Amino acid sequence: MKKIPQRMCVSCRERRNxxxxxxxxxxxxxxxxxxxxxxxxxxxxxxxRQQSCIMTELKAHRLSKGLKQSLxxxxxKALADEILALCAEEKALEE
Ligand SMILES: [Zn+2]
Structure with missing residues (x-):
């Protein structure tokens, strides 16, 4: 069985595929x-890929810590806008 690589979300700290x-x-x-x-x-x-995680993350500045770089x-905000626009696009395609 092939192992699916898992990564941790820097916002909610859950491990996902x-x-x-x-x-x-x-x-x-x-x-x-x-x-x-x-x-x-x-x-x-x-x-x-969730708005809640993205927004929480950006507010908490955890990404800066995860990347060891202050942003x-x-x-x-630019990143959040890009990701959210993209998520909205994907969602539109699914519907
Ligand atoms: Zn998350």
Whole structure:
């Protein structure tokens, strides 16, 4: 049986299948970007595909700790907007 890779959401700290999580990665220039491929180089962190987890996370600045890099509110907000827009798109496709 093939083992499914598990990752922990930095917001709720639940372990989930890697494919069920969103990966964000810290780019070389210190920016935080959403990584849809899950393979971008750099230090990454994982979040549930849930608005609650994403918003809680961004407010608590846990991502900064997880990535060992302080991020500005603007960076976090831009990331949240991108992810939430994406989640809304995916949801629209499912319906
Ligand atoms: Zn979560």
């Amino acid at each position: 890697k494919k069920d999580l969103l990966r964000v990665v810290l780019s070389e220039d210190g920016n935080i970007i959403y990584d849809p491929t899950g393979k971008a180089p750099g230090r990454g962190a994982y979040l549930c 500005t509110d603007d960076q976090l």
